[in-house]
Structures are given as C-alpha cells and as structure tokens.
Amino acid sequence: MRIVIVGNYNEKRAGANFYATVRKLTNGFIRNGHHVMTLSDRDVAREVHKWGIWRGGDAAANARLVELCRSFRPDLLVFFHADKITNDTVREIRAAQPSLRVAVVSIDALFLPENVERIHRFAEIADATFITTAGHHLDQFVTPTHKVAFIPNPTDPSIETLQCFAEGDLPYDFLCTISTERSTPWRGQMMRDIQQRVPEARYAYYGLEGQRSLQGQDYFNAIASAKMGLNLNRSDDHYLYSSDRFAQYAGNGLLVFVARSTGYDEIFTDEEFVFYRDLDELADKLRYFLKNDGERQRIARNGHERYHAFFSERLVARFIEEVVTDRPLSADYAWPTDIHGSLSTK
Incomplete structure (x- = not known):
C-alpha cells in the first residue's frame, strides 16, 4: 500500500x-x-x-x-x-x-x-x-x-531503547515530567504533596515553577536517571486517555504509577504497573518500592515487556x-476495538 x-x-x-x-x-x-x-x-x-x-x-x-x-x-x-x-x-x-x-x-x-x-x-x-x-x-x-x-x-523499540528496570543504582527514585503547571496547578500541588508525604525518596521533577520542562535527549536522559515514574495526566477521568508519556515511561522500563481512574487496570495488572486510587495509596506504594527494589525491577520489567507487546x-x-479499509481485524488486539459508527463511500 x-x-x-x-x-x-x-x-x-x-x-x-x-x-x-x-x-x-x-x-x-x-x-x-x-x-x-x-x-x-x-x-x-x-x-x-x-x-x-x-x-x-x-x-x-x-x-x-x-x-x-x-x-x-x-x-x-x-x-x-x-x-x-x-x-x-x-x-x-x-x-x-x-x-x-x-x-x-x-x-x-x-x-x-x-x-x-x-x-x-x-x-x-x-x-x-x-x-x-x-x-x-x-x-x-x-x-x-x-x-x-x-x-x-x-511504543517503538527503535525509540524507547532504555531498560531502567535493569539498573539498581540510579540517581533518582521518582520521576514526574509535565510541560507546565500553569494550566493545571493541581498537578504541581500533587507532586509537592507526594514529596511531602514521602520525603525519603529522591525526586526528579520537571515542569514545576522554577524547574524547566524537558525535550529531546535531555528528556530521555531524565528517564534514564530514574527508577520509577508518575504518569500524571491533565485529567484522569476520560476512559483510557493518557498522554504519550505513558508509552515513553513504560517503553523505557520505568516502574510506572498510573491512576486507576484511567481504566488501564482493565488491560494491565498490578504485576505490570502500579495502579493507585488516591494520594494515600500512591504514597504507600512508593514507600513499599523504595524498600523493595527487586520488586520494583521485576514489575517494571513486566510492564516494559507487556507495553511493547500490546501497544x-x-x-x-x-x-x-x-x-x-474495512478489513476484518487480523489480531486479538489488547485494547477496546469498538468501532463507533459505520462507513459509507464519500
């Protein structure tokens, strides 16, 4: 074609x-x-x-x-x-x-x-x-x-080439990157609340006031320096919506924290990503993985493999x-394949 x-x-x-x-x-x-x-x-x-x-x-x-x-x-x-x-x-x-x-x-x-x-x-x-x-x-x-x-x-194996799950000694524990907090100040506040609740973690935050946002290889270098990452969308109440940050974090082998309200826990399991309902659960799970790095590596590896395989x-x-092209689907795709509406010739 x-x-x-x-x-x-x-x-x-x-x-x-x-x-x-x-x-x-x-x-x-x-x-x-x-x-x-x-x-x-x-x-x-x-x-x-x-x-x-x-x-x-x-x-x-x-x-x-x-x-x-x-x-x-x-x-x-x-x-x-x-x-x-x-x-x-x-x-x-x-x-x-x-x-x-x-x-x-x-x-x-x-x-x-x-x-x-x-x-x-x-x-x-x-x-x-x-x-x-x-x-x-x-x-x-x-x-x-x-x-x-x-x-x-x-995700693309020629682009997301990192394997953060394979590294035990990294400069940062928890990564969160946003473009800016001006349009969604609640995201900046959540990032600060996490840091306040779990002060023992080493944070790599980008996009907050006073902290630059990242692009290009600087962004991938930031991913490479961390063990875990928070996929913090501007809104988590639209079914299966996520920024492409999810693919970048998971595809590069971070242990990714994802809000259950996104619905991604219907496709993946707790053996692949860290799903949380609220700030309390997120903080509890962050503390757990800070103390259990082997589990962090195991689950992050699973998430990396499944995301590359599914998406x-x-x-x-x-x-x-x-x-x-109106062809029958050739695979049992992991995501919802509902077709909304019908097609006729234009």
Missing part, C-alpha cells in the same frame, strides 16, 4: 521530538511493508512564510500535498494534527482519486475544546478518526460517512489500516 502521512514532524526543533507519536506510526507503517511518504505541513508553511510571503505559507502546504498525491497516488492518506491542510484540499485530492481512503489520528485530549473542533472539522472529509481516548466520548464524532475508534499511544507501533499502524 502507498501511504502519505501529513503531520507535524517539527523540523524546526532539529530532532528534539524524535520520540513523537507521528514518527512511531510512520515507522510502524513502513515496518508493516508499506511505502510511506511524509509531509510536515507546518514546516512547509513556516518556510514559505519566513521569506515574507504573508499568508502564503498555508497555501503552499496545501499545494504541496496536492502535488505529492498527484505524483505518488497514495492508497491511504493519514492526517496527524495537520492543521494547515484544508478540507477543500482533501476534497480536491479525493476527486482525482476516488478510491483513496483518509484517516485522522488525534492524540490530544478530548477535554481540550480546540481538539474537539479539529476532529469535527476533519470528520467532514475523513473515513475514520483514531483517538487516544476510548468509550462514549467518541460517539460525538460519528457521522453517516465517518467512524471513530480508539488507539493507544504506541507496539506495528500493531497500532496495522489496526488503523484494517479499520479504515
């Missing part, structure tokens, strides 16, 4: 987002045997705009996609937060290639209004949208010509391909 993936490959950061989900899924499609071409819509628009062609950047990104599809003739077009691409551009491409299938991948949270608006916009021209939230929240995006499904945040980049890419 010929596939074009349009997304934010973020070339302006010169590789700092090497662990981005769009890169993992690109790898997944390629490793599944497909011929993949990529287009970084924001980077194309930025380069044109940089030369003083005001408002010309977005038009250039759309024209580039039309040209790419005319030359390459993809069977599948995948949009990954491709905000520069207009629906009219997709309609033009589909008019020239009636058999083309279009998929959208959204890894942002559904409690962000701008993401909900983005999904609704692309639903007008896509065959299927894949969202890293599951359950009834997906029903709002169903249309007579558009279906919706859940996908987990994938690999190849499996997630294959699921997307099967759903958008």
